[in-house]
Amino acid sequence: xxxxxxxxxxxxxxxxxxxxxxxxxxxxxxxxxxxxxxxxxxxxxxxxxxxxxxxxxxxxxxxxxxxxxxxxxxxxxxxxxxxxxxxxxxxxxxxxxxxxxxxxxxxxxxxxxxxxxxxxxxxxxxxxxxxxxxxxxxxxxxxxxxxxxxxxxxxxxxxxxxxxxxxxxxxxxxxxxxxxxxxxxxxxxxxxxxxxxxxxxxxxxxxxxxxxxxxxxxxxxxxxxxxxxxxxxxxxxxxxxxxxxxxxxxxxxxxxxxxxxxxxxxxxxxxxxxxxxxxxxxxxxxxxxxxxxxxxxxxxxxxxxxxxxxxxxxxxxxxxxxxxxxxxxxxxxxxxxxxxxxxxxxxxxxxxxxxxxxxxxxxxxxxxxxxxx
Amino acid sequence: xxxxxxxxxxxxxxxxxxxxxxxxxxxxxxxxxxxxxxxxxxxxxxxxxxxxxxxxxxxxxxxxxxxxxxxxxxxxxxxxxxxxxxxxxxxxxxxxxxxxxxxxxxxxxxxxxxxxxxxxxxxxxxxxxxxxxxxxxxxxxxxxxxxxxxxxxxxxxxxxxxxxxxxxxxxxxxxxxxxxxxxxxxxxxxxxxxxxxxxxxxxxxxxxxxxxxxxxxxxxxxxxxxxxxxxxxxxxxxxxxxxxxxxxxxxxxxxxxxxxxxxxxxxxxxxxxxxxxxxxxxxxxxxxxxxxxxxxxxxxxxxxxxxxxxxxxxxxxxxxxxxxxxxxxxxxxxxxxxxxxxxxxxxxxxxxxxxxxxxxxxxxxxxxxxxxx
Numbered sequence: 160x161x162x163x164x165x166x167x168x169x170x171x172x173x174x175x176x177x178x179x180x181x182x183x184x185x186x187x188x189x190x191x192x193x194x195x196x197x198x199x200x201x202x203x204x205x206x207x208x209x210x211x212x213x214x215x216x217x218x219x220x221x222x223x224x225x226x227x228x229x230x231x232x233x234x235x236x237x238x239x240x241x242x243x244x245x246x247x248x249x250x251x252x253x254x255x256x257x258x259x260x261x262x263x264x265x266x267x268x269x270x271x272x273x274x275x276x277x278x279x280x281x282x283x284x285x286x287x288x289x290x291x292x293x294x295x296x297x298x299x300x301x302x303x304x305x306x307x308x309x310x311x312x313x314x315x316x317x318x319x320x321x322x323x324x325x326x327x328x329x330x331x332x333x334x335x336x337x338x339x340x341x342x343x344x345x346x347x348x349x350x351x352x353x354x355x356x357x358x359x360x361x362x363x364x365x366x367x368x369x370x371x372x373x374x375x376x377x378x379x380x381x382x383x384x385x386x387x388x389x390x391x392x393x394x395x396x397x398x399x400x401x402x403x404x405x406x407x408x409x410x411x412x413x414x415x416x417x418x419x420x421x422x423x424x425x426x427x428x429x430x431x432x433x434x435x436x437x438x439x440x441x442x443x444x445x446x447x448x449x450x451x452x453x454x455x456x457x458x459x460x461x462x463x464x465x466x467x468x469x470x471x472x473x474x475x476x477x478x479x480x481x482x483x484x485x486x487x488x489x490x491x492x493x494x495x496x497x498x499x500x501x502x503x504x505x506x507x508x509x510x511x512x513x514x515x516x517x518x519x520x521x522x523x524x525x526x527x528x529x530x531x532x
Numbered sequence: 533x534x535x536x537x538x539x540x541x542x543x544x545x546x547x548x549x550x551x552x553x554x555x556x557x558x559x560x561x562x563x564x565x566x567x568x569x570x571x572x573x574x575x576x577x578x579x580x581x582x583x584x585x586x587x588x589x590x591x592x593x594x595x596x597x598x599x600x601x602x603x604x605x606x607x608x609x610x611x612x613x614x615x616x617x618x619x620x621x622x623x624x625x626x627x628x629x630x631x632x633x634x635x636x637x638x639x640x641x642x643x644x645x646x647x648x649x650x651x652x653x654x655x656x657x658x659x660x661x662x663x664x665x666x667x668x669x670x671x672x673x674x675x676x677x678x679x680x681x682x683x684x685x686x687x688x689x690x691x692x693x694x695x696x697x698x699x700x701x702x703x704x705x706x707x708x709x710x711x712x713x714x715x716x717x718x719x720x721x722x723x724x725x726x727x728x729x730x731x732x733x734x735x736x737x738x739x740x741x742x743x744x745x746x747x748x749x750x751x752x753x754x755x756x757x758x759x760x761x762x763x764x765x766x767x768x769x770x771x772x773x774x775x776x777x778x779x780x781x782x783x784x785x786x787x788x789x790x791x792x793x794x795x796x797x798x799x800x801x802x803x804x805x806x807x808x809x810x811x812x813x814x815x816x817x818x819x820x821x822x823x824x825x826x827x828x829x830x831x832x833x834x835x836x837x838x839x840x841x842x843x844x845x846x847x848x849x850x851x852x853x854x855x856x857x858x859x860x861x862x863x864x865x866x867x868x869x870x871x872x873x874x875x876x877x878x879x880x881x882x883x884x885x886x887x888x889x890x891x892x893x894x895x896x897x898x899x900x901x902x903x904x905x
Contacts, residue, residue: 487864488577
């Protein structure tokens with residue numbers, strides 16, 4: 160018995176896109192789906208009700224951060240992450256690998272695991288495949304990610320190969336640690352950088368573990384988008400057709416659309432929430448820097464055609480005032496809008512997919528948004 | 533025709549407390565009432581819906597801050613402050629006097645008005661009784677406060693006398709500026725520091741203007757609470773029985789209770805929202821510093837008997853985690869709780885008043901809270 164399962168509702172006839180339902184212990188998720196990021200057991204500025212109103216059915220939270228503060232054992236005593244943060248829909252936790260490897264000189268990698276210094280207090284810490292899974296078991300997330308090494312870009316062939324092979328060995332240790340459970344499902348992560356044969360090798364090693372879902376890691380790490388799309392072109396078909404496919408760290412509208420058309424079901428990214436707090440709104444007609452002086456006297460909504468709470472009730476001028484005055488409501492209103500925008504984009508993609516109009520949707524969207532095609 | 537009017541529902545037989553209804557262009561307010569402070573056209577961290585859920589029927593906003601940023605003319609172009617900030621209940625605006633006088637060396641007072649430097653950019657600015665009213669007309673607040681000099685504490689008799697007399701002359705200029713309107717009502721402010729005969733003189737001069745409401749200023753400025761209560765004892769009876777009485781800048785639970793028992797109908801204070809953001813929760817059993825380590829593993833609500841959104845859904849441990857991790861949701865949850873606490877305290881006072889049980893209520897509250905009696 161597995162904690163999550165995927166139902167493919169429809170496959171697009173012209174692209175590799177799929178419409179699906181992901182069944183989890185905390186609700187059914189329509190895919191393709193975008194997952195807002197709640198790093199420290201909260202999606203920055205938002206309440207759970209606001210997330211639900213924005214249409215979020217699953218969020219991502221970070222093992223590394225929760226492990227260090229408040230500590231996974233505390234969250235276990237609280238009854239798990241869902242209860243701790245008052246979120247009763249699905250949660251995916253990453254493994255901490257990405258954050259730990261980003262620490263640079265502050266970490267030391269061996270085959271066994273990674274020793275590192277906490278960015279909070281410099282204390283010595285340790286994560287391994289086993290430990291990362293233990294932490295995620297304490298958190299009680301619906302989807303548990305394997306502890307991988309996110310290969311940086313650019314990487315030599317030799318480094319990328321070594322890194323992908325270790326990721327595969329670690330994935331097996333993760334699977335052996337997360338015993339069969341109907342509460343939590345393990346996703347493996349395919350690495351291999353931008354090398355086709357390494358991606359093939361990695362996909363083979365990871366899918367061999369017969370996990371309930373697979374992620375593509377090591378993309379959106381600085382490479383040109385065309386390179387990312389090319390990697391998706393040859394990597395996605397290597398993943399099991401009947402399991403969810405998750406592209407990690409992607410959240411720009413163009414990449415979401417291109418990813419869906421290449422057969423991706425799940426995405427996450429801090430982009431919409433981070434740029435919101437910097438005063439940049441996403442709209443169908445491109446980005447708007449609300450902090451700019453030109454909006455000081457603009458009493459229209461961020462996007463007059465948008466149905467979000469922010470656009471229904473507040474003007475650009477008011478939001479700009481809040482941002483300039485360092486008022487928290489400004490950050491909230493911006494975040495609500497950007498999350499609504501991306502989650503709504505996914506809903507529109509699902510609709511276009513159902514109607515076999517994905518390419519038309521893409522063309523219109525790219526034109527409106529101002530992307531090159 | 534006047535914009536606001538007061539209906540006295542019941543007078544307590546044992547104290548000077550009154551139960552009333554204040555009719556405004558933006559709803560009926562049950563008094564005694566506590567007004568949350570929304571300095572910069574937002575009650576810090578809160579949405580209008582959250583304020584309503586906390587039971588707020590009227591908020592205070594600051595003329596000084598809005599005059600400087602975003603500017604009252606911009607707010608007028610937005611259709612007024614209610615529309616600008618999406619708040620359709622009542623708004624009281626102060627006159628800016630208190631903030632301007634607090635600037636110390638940065639301001640120069642003459643009989644005509646006050647020249648000062650903006651705390652934002654050092655620019656030269658000017659407020660006078662006429663200007664302060666013009667600004668508040670642009671804002672469109674339901675209750676407009678006269679431009680007064682808030683006498684600092686301690687003040688010599690001579691200074692306090694000069695200051696109160698100027699406040700009276702300025703109040704007349706304010707009344708002459710705010711033409712009769714059914715949209716906005718002017719409140720006068722009684723000064724006189726801690727001198728009984730000056731308070732009497734000031735009350736006489738201000739009530740002579742026949743305004744729809746009166747405030748007591750120059751209290752809660754550093755004097756011992758007993759002194760404040762004594763001033764209230766002899767000043768409140770000098771104010772018109774049929775008009776609302778507003779004690780400015782008071783928001784500690786004990787002072788709210790003592791104020792109500794001395795016949796005050798309206799209060800405002802930044803205290804509950806400010807200490808919330810510092811991590812201090814108000815409860816019926818006294819203050820709780822949620823940031824303290826002792827709450828790290830405490831999975832009970834801030835106050836198990838509290839009905840607010842925060843206490844119904846979150847633990848002390850979670851809120852502490854959010855505060856320690858600098859997460860905005862922590863500030864929101866704390867603010868919701870503290871505002872609910874004070875607004876609920878006022879509702880309980882109204883109930884006790886209706887049942888002629890004010891003294892019993894006070895005794896029990898002081899005992900539970902840990903106040904000296």
